[in-house]
Amino acid sequence: MALLLVSAGWYSVSAQSVVPFNPRASTPASSTGTYNIKGDFQMLGNSNLVAANDLTGSSTSQSNATNMVYLNVEPATGIVNSSSATLQFPSISGVDPACSEIVYAGLYWSGRADNGGTATNTFSVTSGAVAASNTNVTNGNSSNGYNLTIATANDTSNGGNNGTLTTYTFAPQGSGDAVVFRFYTWRTTTSNNSYTNKVTVQVGTGTVQTLPGTASGSLFNSNYSVTLSTPYALPTGNGLVTVLRKVRGENQAVSNSFYATVNTPATAGTTANLDKAKVKFKFAGDTYQDVTALGGTAINYPSTNYGQMYAGYADVTAYVKAHGAGNYTVANIALREGDGGNTGYYGSWGLVVVYKNPFMVDKSITVFDGYGYMASGGGTQTLNVSGFSTPPSGAINATIGVMGGEGDRSISGDPFSIQQKNTATYRYLDHNGNTSTTASGAFDNFFDSSITIAGNPPRNPSHLNNYGSDIHMLNLVNTSNSIIGNGQTSTSFQYGSTQDTYIIYSIAFSVDNYVPQPTSSVSASSSPNGSTVNPGDNYTIDYNITNPGNEAVNNATLTIPVPFNQEYVSSSVNNWDVSLLGPQVSPVFTPAAPGQTTGGTLTWNLGTLPLLSIADRNKILASLHAEFRITTDCLLLTAVTCAGITEQNSYMTGTGQESGQTVQLNTITGSTTTSGGCTVPSTNPFGFALNVDPSTLNCPSNILTDPSNPSHTIVTYTSVASTIPRATITNDFPAGTIFYTKSPTDPTFNAITDVFTGDFSAPASGSDPAIRYYAVAPHMPNNCYFIISVSRGLCYDLPAGGTGTDTKHGITLLQRAAPGNSNWPMIRKSAHTVLESNSKGFVITRMTSDPAQTAAANYITKITNPQEGMMVYDVFAKCLKIYDGTAWKCFNTAACP
Numbered sequence: 001m002a003l004l005l006v007s008a009g010w011y012s013v014s015a016q017s018v019v020p021f022n023p024r025a026s027t028p029a030s031s032t033g034t035y036n037i038k039g040d041f042q043m044l045g046n047s048n049l050v051a052a053n054d055l056t057g058s059s060t061s062q063s064n065a066t067n068m069v070y071l072n073v074e075p076a077t078g079i080v081n082s083s084s085a086t087l088q089f090p091s092i093s094g095v096d097p098a099c100s101e102i103v104y105a106g107l108y109w110s111g112r113a114d115n116g117g118t119a120t121n122t123f124s125v126t127s128g129a130v131a132a133s134n135t136n137v138t139n140g141n142s143s144n145g146y147n148l149t150i151a152t153a154n155d156t157s158n159g160g161n162n163g164t165l166t167t168y169t170f171a172p173q174g175s176g177d178a179v180v181f182r183f184y185t186w187r188t189t190t191s192n193n194s195y196t197n198k199v200t201v202q203v204g205t206g207t208v209q210t211l212p213g214t215a216s217g218s219l220f221n222s223n224y225s226v227t228l229s230t231p232y233a234l235p236t237g238n239g240l241v242t243v244l245r246k247v248r249g250e251n252q253a254v255s256n257s258f259y260a261t262v263n264t265p266a267t268a269g270t271t272a273n274l275d276k277a278k279v280k281f282k283f284a285g286d287t288y289q290d291v292t293a294l295g296g297t298a299i300n301y302p303s304t305n306y307g308q309m310y311a312g313y314a315d316v317t318a319y320v321k322a323h324g325a326g327n328y329t330v331a332n333i334a335l336r337e338g339d340g341g342n343t344g345y346y347g348s349w350g351l352v353v354v355y356k357n358p359f360m361v362d363k364s365i366t367v368f369d370g371y372g373y374m375a376s377g378g379g380t381q382t383l384n385v386s387g388f389s390t391p392p393s394g395a396i397n398a399t400i401g402v403m404g405g406e407g408d409r410s411i412s413g414d415p416f417s418i419q420q421k422n423t424a425t426y427r428y429l430d431h432n433g434n435t436s437t438t439a440s441g442a443f444d445n446f447f448d449s450s451i452t453i454a455g456n457p458p459r460n461p462s463h464l465n466n467y468g469s470d471i472h473m474l475n476l477v478n479t480s481n482s483i484i485g486n487g488q489t490s491t492s493f494q495y496g497s498t499q500d501t502y503i504i505y506s507i508a509f510s511v512d513n514y515v516p517q518p519t520s521s522v523s524a525s526s527s528p529n530g531s532t533v534n535p536g537d538n539y540t541i542d543y544n545i546t547n548p549g550n551e552a553v554n555n556a557t558l559t560i561p562v563p564f565n566q567e568y569v570s571s572s573v574n575n576w577d578v579s580l581l582g583p584q585v586s587p588v589f590t591p592a593a594p595g596q597t598t599g600g601t602l603t604w605n606l607g608t609l610p611l612l613s614i615a616d617r618n619k620i621l622a623s624l625h626a627e628f629r630i631t632t633d634c635l636l637l638t639a640v641t642c643a644g645i646t647e648q649n650s651y652m653t654g655t656g657q658e659s660g661q662t663v664q665l666n667t668i669t670g671s672t673t674t675s676g677g678c679t680v681p682s683t684n685p686f687g688f689a690l691n692v693d694p695s696t697l698n699c700p701s702n703i704l705t706d707p708s709n710p711s712h713t714i715v716t717y718t719s720v721a722s723t724i725p726r727a728t729i730t731n732d733f734p735a736g737t738i739f740y741t742k743s744p745t746d747p748t749f750n751a752i753t754d755v756f757t758g759d760f761s762a763p764a765s766g767s768d769p770a771i772r773y774y775a776v777a778p779h780m781p782n783n784c785y786f787i788i789s790v791s792r793g794l795c796y797d798l799p800a801g802g803t804g805t806d807t808k809h810g811i812t813l814l815q816r817a818a819p820g821n822s823n824w825p826m827i828r829k830s831a832h833t834v835l836e837s838n839s840k841g842f843v844i845t846r847m848t849s850d851p852a853q854t855a856a857a858n859y860i861t862k863i864t865n866p867q868e869g870m871m872v873y874d875v876f877a878k879c880l881k882i883y884d885g886t887a888w889k890c891f892n893t894a895a896c897p
Helices: 317-323 634-638 726-730
Strands: 012-014 017-023 034-047 049-051 067-070 082-087 101-112 122-127 133-138 146-154 161-172 179-187 195-203 213-218 221-233 240-247 259-264 270-275 278-283 289-292 309-315 326-331 346-356 362-366 368-374 379-386 398-404 416-419 426-429 470-475 490-497 502-507 509-512 519-525 538-546 553-561 566-576 588-590 601-609 622-630 645-648 651-656 662-666 670-673 679-682 686-690 703-705 713-719 738-740 771-776 786-792 810-812 834-836 871-874 879-883 888-890
Touching (some): 034 326, 034 398, 034 470, 049 346, 133 146, 161 240, 195 213, 195 221, 278 317, 519 651, 634 703
Parallel strands (some): 713 786, 810 834
Antiparallel strands (some): 017 368, 034 346, 034 362, 049 067, 082 326, 133 259, 161 179, 179 195, 221 240, 278 289, 278 326, 362 509, 416 490, 519 538, 553 601, 566 622, 588 601, 645 686, 651 662, 670 679, 703 713, 738 771, 871 879, 879 888
């Protein structure tokens, strides 16, 4: 009696292993075989053999050391054995099964198909071959899928005397119509024993047909039969009705002398070429897929040793991910029917599935496999496992899953136990998750050909006795961390047998992973996420604080970076659970720079978020109401590549009290629904579309449309010198803005090496292309930036045709006029006049275009008859304006005479 074992876990294994146990990596799911996810693992599987004398698998005393026959629940061409099981995720309060996503799926199969000699990996079998037979089916018995009922009565419908009618009703065991044969007999005269007959057949309520046949019977024998001239084929199955037999004469009771002879034609059966390293695998409704053991050799296929028990493995992650939860079938495991001696034949399969779900707790899950063998009566063996790591403090919750083969339901002596931490004591495990310090009773028969999986998902067949297939999942009872403790990285299992021979080929283990989960979520807003707002609009957001994780969180802080194009208005605490958080703390706003109204950061330090019971994990601990305003600054609203949007990216930070891990988690701003119907939290930025009309924003004249990309706007600067002092440009932008020499969208952009820190260079001459710089303000969305264009402007230039003529008139405060004193103003060529000073400014008429000062004496429209070329200085627009014949326009591009 052989045993195979799978357990759920996070470790690496060493024991008396023929093939060493190692974590089973899966590309790209996990290169290490360990999965740190919100989720768990699930198992399923079944047996493909059953005892011939217990086809319903209900015996509590039968073992597989007997005549074993194939199970075949999903027959198809070339399929000789099959069984199925359903991948079904357990029902957990607050967890939507539709949100479960398969991460990894490993298929294992194992069997014994040889009893001595030299086993080969490949062989052929024929299943279902049946020789032709004739069966006399009596009343109350069945044949070929029909149950037969025989009844008889006196009858005078055909004249004569001593008449009887016998009916033979074949009722289908499944769906379909009954088939009724009526056998009439009567004596032709009253003075002799000459009988005649008639036979009819009717299917359901269909037409009654007369069937010709040859009667037989003697004067001295009341048994009377009719052999049908043409055997009648029953509508379903292979049965042919050939003879109807009765006892003639009136007042006859139905006995075994009444029967119908049913012929079952010979069937050739199904022949299949089987390979121990290959199986057939399919999802419900799909066709069978060929699955080959990884590398063609995983895990072990002994020819003479180890009881000739083999085990195979294949990674089926891609197929199971594509089909998801539902019914899976494994077929054509390389098995033989018949009696396998004292050890017996067995064959089974198991699927280990790792899945994630955003609503579940964090776990660390590892899957291992190898090949460990135990001989019959081999005593006790120890299986050491290492490589997992439990948190430094807190309760340790673990789940173990076990698959076994060759364990008998009625025979004890095959326990499975786990080491009590830091001791030489082992605690026996039971299917119900119980542990005991004793080594007797129910704990002494762990492998009993039963299947106990969380949620009890459907199987076909769903046998009580699975004849060599054990699959169990159990939660470890670890009261006060008595078995698995904090900071533990290894443990040991013991397994033994007084009779059985078995193999172990896969182990897995899951343990709660302490990952801090301080959570903020938007519960309400005055303007819906994604709606359109206008410059100057105010809006409010309410934030809720929860701790749905499995550990308390220290230094929990909500940080709300105010976007570069928004202003902070106010905030207030709506809710604060004093009993859980202590004295109330108010949020603090820090501006981006003294006097700057846009940007900045709102910070709310909540202290420690406590660990709550599972039922209260989503309890709101605190709530914040905050108000913000959209800026009216034209530069910040129009001179960016992301013009037309504004986004807020708030987040929670904190440090796990048990794990010591510090995390940053974006605020949940809504939810999204996947194609599978799963509604999951969304942490996309909370933002708006901006309804910006530049004509209403009093935009500076140096904000222009980018001639190389009309969808962008640039900020232009002109210098008569070779450089522009850094502050001249940087002061126009929000505090903390970083300037670059490359566009952030350039494939070669480097956020460190492309930073620009000096004065801004201008082109060598006014005819050279402008030099571009790029700027990113704090809290800007990704791929959002300013474009800055620096041009060269000169106050004069030499004519293209020569040196120019001397300027004859000038006014200077530098006391250098005259040909002999610097030749001034003659050196300034081609001008009407030259003004020069190092302490005085040239002041022209000062006007204003401020719409709030239309009544002012210097409002620009007070010049009632402006002339083309007339110049004034606009103190509101802060620029020199020239009348172009139709309107006053800022003069911001230097030009030569």
